[in-house]
Amino acid sequence: MGFLSATLSMSRYHIQNTFETEPMEQVRKGLIKNAIPKLENEYEEISAGWTPFESPYLPDFEKFSFVFGNYFLFSLRIDKKSIPAKLVQKQMAIEIEKKKEKSGRDFISKKEKSEIKETVMDLLMHKMPAIPNVYDVLWNYETADLFLLTTQKAANEFFESIFFKSFNLKPIRLFPYTQVETKSSFSTTQKDAIMTLTPLHFSR
Numbered sequence: 001m002g003f004l005s006a007t008l009s010m011s012r013y014h015i016q017n018t019f020e021t022e023p024m025e026q027v028r029k030g031l032i033k034n035a036i037p038k039l040e041n042e043y044e045e046i047s048a049g050w051t052p053f054e055s056p057y058l059p060d061f062e063k064f065s066f067v068f069g070n071y072f073l074f075s076l077r078i079d080k081k082s083i084p085a086k087l088v089q090k091q092m093a094i095e096i097e098k099k100k101e102k103s104g105r106d107f108i109s110k111k112e113k114s115e116i117k118e119t120v121m122d123l124l125m126h127k128m129p130a131i132p133n134v135y136d137v138l139w140n141y142e143t144a145d146l147f148l149l150t151t152q153k154a155a156n157e158f159f160e161s162i163f164f165k166s167f168n169l170k171p172i173r174l175f176p177y178t179q180v181e182t183k184s185s186f187s188t189t190q191k192d193a194i195m196t197l198t199p200l201h202f203s204r
Helices: 023-033 085-103 110-127 153-167 176-183 188-195
Strands: 011-016 046-052 071-080 131-140 145-148 170-173
Touching: 023 153, 046 153, 071 153, 085 110, 131 153, 145 153, 153 170
Parallel strands: none
Antiparallel strands: 011 145, 011 170, 046 071, 071 131, 131 145
């Protein structure tokens, strides 16, 4: 899992700005304040927050360190409940038959079906456990470089949002254009020229 896996997929970020006070304490406060809840909310479809790298399922930043050499190392955990469509269909069919028997009718209205579906979804959401996904984060504060071990769009969006919320620092995802802007030694004139480049299409 993550950095311990045989193969890695990662997104690179440049962290804009710095802390005004001692960074280690600011990072510690941000991680603790925005750690994923230890107790699962039975009705919440998605829950996201920070966890220690060494203990992703029992988040405790007082017990586990997030400092490894010159790096801050921790993880983003996103718990999501996913209800299979076939399970919804099954439960709806059962509840619709119950409704017909109770009402003595051979049919039910569109409104009644909608109400049954809402009830079924609430019931399944309550019973269904959330599936956790853990994405490791390696942050070199001194060089403003950060690596997030995923390239999934949704996970990247969650990360960028919660990172800014936690530390009030903006993570800028690096691809060729942003890398030229933030990490290169090009002059302003050279950067402007690069930003005007467009893809070249080859055709036979």
